[in-house]
Amino acid sequence: LQLVNQIAAGEVVERPASVLKELVENSLDAGARSLAVELEQGGKRLIRVRDDGSGIPREQLALALQRHATSKIASLSELEQVASLGFRGEALPSIGAVSRLRLTSRPPEEGHAWCVRTDGDSAPAGPEPAPHPPGTTVEVRDLFFNTPGRRKFLRTDRTEFNHAQEALRRLALGRFDVAFRLQHNGRSVIDLPPAGDREAAERRLAQLLGEGFLGECIHVECAAAGLSLRGWLALPTFSRSQGDLQYFYVNGRMIRDRMAGHALRRAYADVLYRDRYPAYLLYLDIDPDRVDVNVHPTKHEVRFRDSRLVYDFLFRQVREALAQVTP
Ligand code: ADP
Ligand code: MG
Numbered sequence: 001l002q003l004v005n006q007i008a009a010g011e012v013v014e015r016p017a018s019v020l021k022e023l024v025e026n027s028l029d030a031g032a033r034s035l036a037v038e039l040e041q042g043g044k045r046l047i048r049v050r051d052d053g054s055g056i057p058r059e060q061l062a063l064a065l066q067r068h069a070t071s072k073i074a075s076l077s078e079l080e081q082v083a084s085l086g087f088r089g090e091a092l093p094s095i096g097a098v099s100r101l102r103l104t105s106r107p108p109e110e111g112h113a114w115c116v117r118t119d120g121d122s123a124p125a126g127p128e129p130a131p132h133p134p135g136t137t138v139e140v141r142d143l144f145f146n147t148p149g150r151r152k153f154l155r156t157d158r159t160e161f162n163h164a165q166e167a168l169r170r171l172a173l174g175r176f177d178v179a180f181r182l183q184h185n186g187r188s189v190i191d192l193p194p195a196g197d198r199e200a201a202e203r204r205l206a207q208l209l210g211e212g213f214l215g216e217c218i219h220v221e222c223a224a225a226g227l228s229l230r231g232w233l234a235l236p237t238f239s240r241s242q243g244d245l246q247y248f249y250v251n252g253r254m255i256r257d258r259m260a261g262h263a264l265r266r267a268y269a270d271v272l273y274r275d276r277y278p279a280y281l282l283y284l285d286i287d288p289d290r291v292d293v294n295v296h297p298t299k300h301e302v303r304f305r306d307s308r309l310v311y312d313f314l315f316r317q318v319r320e321a322l323a324q325v326t327p
Contacts, residue, residue, distance in 0.1 A: 012094050015154060016043025016143060017163035019099075022091035023138050024171050027051035030136065033194070034179040037168060041185070042160030044143055052135040055107035058114045062124040064103065065116065067093045092138075097121060098150065100141040108134040120146040165189065169208050170254045173247055173281065176201050205232070205281070213238060213245060213279065220282075220321040227286050227313045233321060234279035236272050245279035250291060252283075256300050260284075263311045267318035271326055280318075286310070 013019055020037060027035050030053030040046035056064055067090060095101060096118045106113035113132030116124045144151035154160060161184055172180045172192055182190035190208070195201045198219070206214045216238035221230040234245070248260055268278040292303040304310045 012091055013098060013143075015163060016047055016160050017167040019043065019047050019095055019140055019143065020049070020164050021167045021171065022095065023047070023049040023140070024168065026091065026138075027053055027136065028171070028175060028178065030054045032135065032178060036181045036183075038183045039161060039164055039185070042154075042157035043164045044154055044157065044160055045141065047140040047143070047164075048137065050135065050137040052133070055110070055113075055134060055136055056103070056105040057107055057110075058127050061103060061105060061114055061116045061127050065092050065096050065101070065118055065124050095140055098147050099143045099145065102139040102141075103136070104130050104132050104139075105136040106132045106134050110134075170247065172204070172208060174249055174252050174254055176204060209245060209281070212240075213281075217279075218321060218325055220317065222317045222321070224313060224317070225309060226290075227284065227310065229282060229284050229314070229317050231280065231282035233282075233318065235325065238279055240279055244277050245281075246277070247281040249283045250302050251285055251288060251293075253293065253302075254300075255302050257302060259304070259307050259311055260314055263314040264318055267315050267322065270319050271322040284310070284314070 012022060016039065020039075020043065024035060024037065027049060030051060032051035032053035034052050036050045038046065038048040038050075092101070092103070097120065100117070100119050102115060102117045104113050104115040113130045114127035115130040115132075116126040116128075118124050144154065165182065165184075168180065168182055168190065172178075172190070176195040179194050180190060180192045181188065192204050192207060193200070195204045202214055213232070213234060217232040217234045219230075219232055222228070246261070246264075247254060248257065248264075249255070250257075264278060264280060264282075268274075272278075286304075290305045292305070
């Protein structure tokens with residue numbers, strides 16, 4: 001079982017950033033309105049995620065650390081239409097197999113919290129009573145302490161921190177209604193209140209993507225053929241010195257999709273420029289029946305049932321929006 005967990009860990013746990021992503025997605029699944037993430041040494045020493053979500057009852061705490069103990073799929077057919085972010089019951093056991101994990105949780109109706117712990121491959125210890133406000137805290141210490149082969153592949157604190165921060169940025173750009181905070185080595189790095197309207201959303205954008213992007217982009221919002229698209233498109237005056245800024249969300253989840261990337265690049269090439277990669281932050285909403293999210297364990301990919309339609313929609317809408325501001 002230990003080996004199975006450690007192998008599974010290879011699929012979902014690559015570095016602190018992937019741990020952060022899994023933990024934050026669990027918090028969002030649990031209905032959290034506010035999330036605090038703390039990292040030490042780029043997350044190599046500590047990753048702690050605290051939420052104010054629905055919590056885990058005492059009798060389910062140890063279970064949450066066991067494989068395929070997901071509470072999120074009642075039947076196999078539900079796999080077809082998974083609306084929540086996580087659904088495989090593998091993340092916590094996989095992370096626990098390669099770290100020192102402490103899970104503390106208190107459902108709102110309980111008087112206090114309970115805590116369970118694992119140390120790499122050890123069986124869960126606890127539950128023991130613990131002080132904690134309603135919600136859940138997961139603490140992951142010394143990632144890969146028992147798999148030196150993996151630990152060796154971790155980069156500098158700075159690099160791991162940058163990956164973790166990017167993971168949180170992507171999640172925070174997917175849920176404007178939730179508050180996010182990030183601390184690194186005791187210092188506050190990101191502090192985002194919930195953003196209820198466009199003005200507040202743009203303040204969040206400025207904090208996450210920089211004032212530069214916000215100052216040099218246009219806002220788009222359109223719908224056709226059961227598809228809706230909104231977001232921000234950078235104009236040629238915006239130039240990013242390092243890395244690309246291409247965020248594309250489908251039904252709230254950030255994905256990488258070659259077809260979509262191609263449609264957007266072509267729309268830009270038609271109107272503005274063909275020699276550069278465009279920068280954008282876009283949200284596509286589509287009937288969940290028309291898209292398959294269950295393609296890859298880390299869920300960065302989707303498969304559209306009618307990708308031609310989606311392609312044409314993206315291309316036309318973005319080209320049109322850009323054409324309106326370009327002489
Ligand atoms: P999955 O998310 O695929 O169900 P995980 O291994 O990520 O599997 O989590 C296992 C289970 O632990 C979840 O199904 C959920 O019931 C519970 N859980 C994990 N994190 C939280 C959290 N922050 N708040 C409430 N429940 C949680
Ligand atoms: Mg999960």
